[in-house]
Amino acid sequence: MPRRLGLTGSIGAGKSTVAALLREAGLTVIDADALARQVTAEPAVLAELAALWPDVVSGQGGATQLDRAALAARVFGDPTQLAQLEALTHPRIRTATAAALRAAAERGESWVVQDIPLLFEKGLDAGMDAVWVVDAPRELRVQRLLERSGLSREQVLAREAAQWSPERKRARADTVIENTGTLEELRAQVSRELGALQAGIPAKS
Structure with a gap:
């Protein structure tokens, strides 16, 4: 099996941009959020979501639609409902991830x-x-999200508070990608770190 590079970051940090640059460099990127969207579009999953939260699913049969914003608002900050959603979706996401890893192998x-x-x-x-x-930096991340997401500052900060702090994540990282400059500066940084990774500099045991 291929070796696995975990990519994460605080909201608004630019993780998706780094993922796009890694794809640009020829790597397969398995996007957990994209897999979650695929899973929640499956008819069987939509039916189970409708049974749990009737107000987040509309339409019938092939026209059934999931209101993702409504679902997020329902489960965000409610551990019980979030656990219900994860119990429904996570096994399917793990199956899809394993299939993508096998294909890469x-x-x-x-x-x-x-x-x-x-x-x-x-x-x-x-x-x-x-x-x-x-x-x-926090204010840069917040500003990015305010400009693109439609969330309020309070909503952005609430979502950040639900995750590990940036400092805690940085302490656990093998590599920190600092996304404070231009796209070209970020591309150069990603290229440099990817080269080191592929050259066999020891990864985390």
């Missing part, structure tokens, strides 16, 4: 990136061969 890839927002919070860093944390 069949292609002969040496490294695969797993883009996981809650990598540390869910204890998934233990299964990685190396971990990158993308970070930026």
Whole structure:
């Protein structure tokens, strides 16, 4: 199997941009959020979501739609409901991840990136061969989210508070990607760190 690079970061840090740069460099990136969206679009999962939270699913049959914002608002900050959602979706996400890893192995890839927002919070860093944390100063991260997400400052800060602090993530990282400059500066940094990784500099045991 390929070695696994865990990619995470605080909200607004630019993790998705780094993931895109790694794809640009030719690596397979397994995006946990994208897999979650695929899983929650499956008819069987939509039916179970509708049974649990009728107000977050609309339509019938092939026209059924999930209101992701409503679902997030329902489960965010409620450990019981969040656990219900995770019990429904996480086994399917793990199955899809395993399939993607097998496909990468069949292609002969040496490294695969797993883009996981809650990598540390869910204890998934233990299964990685190396971990990158993308970070930026708090006010810069908040401003990025305010500009693109439609969330209020209070909502952004609440979501950040539900995750590990940037300092705690940085302390556990093998590499910290500092996303404070231009895209070209970020691309150069990612290229440099990826080169070191692929050159065989010892990863986390």
